[in-house]
Amino acid sequence: MLIRIPRGWEIPERDVTPEALVFGRRAALKAAAGLGIGLGAGGIALPALAQTAAATDAAAVGRNPRYLPGREITAEKDATTYNNYYEFGTDKGVYRAAQKLPQRPWTVKVDGLVDSPREFDIEELLKTMPIEERVYRLRCVEAWSMVVPWTGFPISALLKAVGPRPDAKYVRFETAVLPAAMPGLRQSWYPWPYIEACTVEEAANDLSFLVTGAYGKPLPPQNGGPIRFHQPWKYGFKAGKSLVKISLVAQRPKTFWEAIQASEYGFWANVNPEVSHPRWSQASERVLGSGERIPTQLFNGYGEFVAGLYTNLQKERLWA
Ligand SMILES: Nc1nc2c(c(=O)[nH]1)N[C@H]1C(S)=C(S)[C@@H](COP(=O)(O)O)O[C@H]1N2
Numbered sequence: 001m002l003i004r005i006p007r008g009w010e011i012p013e014r015d016v017t018p019e020a021l022v023f024g025r026r027a028a029l030k031a032a033a034g035l036g037i038g039l040g041a042g043g044i045a046l047p048a049l050a051q052t053a054a055a056t057d058a059a060a061v062g063r064n065p066r067y068l069p070g071r072e073i074t075a076e077k078d079a080t081t082y083n084n085y086y087e088f089g090t091d092k093g094v095y096r097a098a099q100k101l102p103q104r105p106w107t108v109k110v111d112g113l114v115d116s117p118r119e120f121d122i123e124e125l126l127k128t129m130p131i132e133e134r135v136y137r138l139r140c141v142e143a144w145s146m147v148v149p150w151t152g153f154p155i156s157a158l159l160k161a162v163g164p165r166p167d168a169k170y171v172r173f174e175t176a177v178l179p180a181a182m183p184g185l186r187q188s189w190y191p192w193p194y195i196e197a198c199t200v201e202e203a204a205n206d207l208s209f210l211v212t213g214a215y216g217k218p219l220p221p222q223n224g225g226p227i228r229f230h231q232p233w234k235y236g237f238k239a240g241k242s243l244v245k246i247s248l249v250a251q252r253p254k255t256f257w258e259a260i261q262a263s264e265y266g267f268w269a270n271v272n273p274e275v276s277h278p279r280w281s282q283a284s285e286r287v288l289g290s291g292e293r294i295p296t297q298l299f300n301g302y303g304e305f306v307a308g309l310y311t312n313l314q315k316e317r318l319w320a
């Protein structure tokens with residue numbers, strides 16, 4: 001017999017509010033998270049509580065217990081002051097310049113091979129998407145790494161809202177181009193806008209996450225605010241920042257780094273310690289903050305969730 005347990009987004013907001021009135025919303029949500037309320041069948045975090053809080057208080061969002069990092073969370077200061085965001089320049093200190101990126105108003109167009117193409121306001125996404133916290137590892141192709149408590153929602157929830165058509169094979173991510181705020185765009189030899197992509201099948205994997213917050217706060221612009229992508233089993237350059245358009249397409253898009261140097265930065269870019277970058281080893285990584293060197297893991301340690309995506313793709317250059 002199949003007993004149906006309501007999922008998070010099916011818990012009406014009125015069921016949450018009374019406690020919030022008594023203890024204060026934030027305390028109530030924290031307490032609920034601590035008690036494991038908001039955990040549904042199979043230990044999936046229930047996003048309703050989170051969703052209620054999302055717009056006002058990202059700190060109260062429930063942490064998804066399926067994907068724990070097994071490593072210490074990187075200090076917020078380190079994760080928010082050591083960044084790759086070439087639109088603001090090629091050094092790691094772009095957080096200063098990135099403060100000029102306006103975060104509101106912000107809309108994301110979702111178009112291409114979908115039944116209902118439309119433009120979403122960021123506030124609407126924060127209110128309607130199943131917001132939860134994911135503590136993910138991030139492994140940059142440059143062989144440094146960090147662990148960040150992101151908040152956001154699986155991209156599958158957004159795709160469900162627009163209805164990908166059967167001929168949609170790839171998801172293409174486009175970053176904003178705002179010359180007044182982004183001095184790096186003057187480096188005109190780069191193929192702006194920053195484009196990234198994955199397959200529809202990869203996007204359907206629950207790990208594929210649209211990030212709207214970090215460390216319980218709105219996502220800072222230098223980390224790709226107000227909305228960026230992240231697939232933690234791939235090298236960090238696959239995670240397009242400050243997205244303005246997400247398109248479902250039939251052909252594999254030419255991605256930013258592939259256009260610059262295809263021999264070094266391929267389409268799949270799954271983390272693999274045994275496949276060296278042409279110019280350096282990928283066997284280990286430098287931990288942001290401590291500076292410690294630790295071994296890199298296949299699929300950045302997420303193989304149990306994603307290896308199955310690639311069993312029929314052995315002829316592809318899956319790793320770099
Ligand atoms: N638009 C855009 N997205 C980008 C980049 C960039 O330069 N521009 N750099 C990528 C790289 S190489 C990495 S490692 C991650 C870094 O994310 P973080 O700054 O939040 O650590 O962002 C990725 N997304």
Ligand SMILES: [Mo]
Pocket residue numbers: 084139140141142235236237
């Ligand atoms: Mo990177």
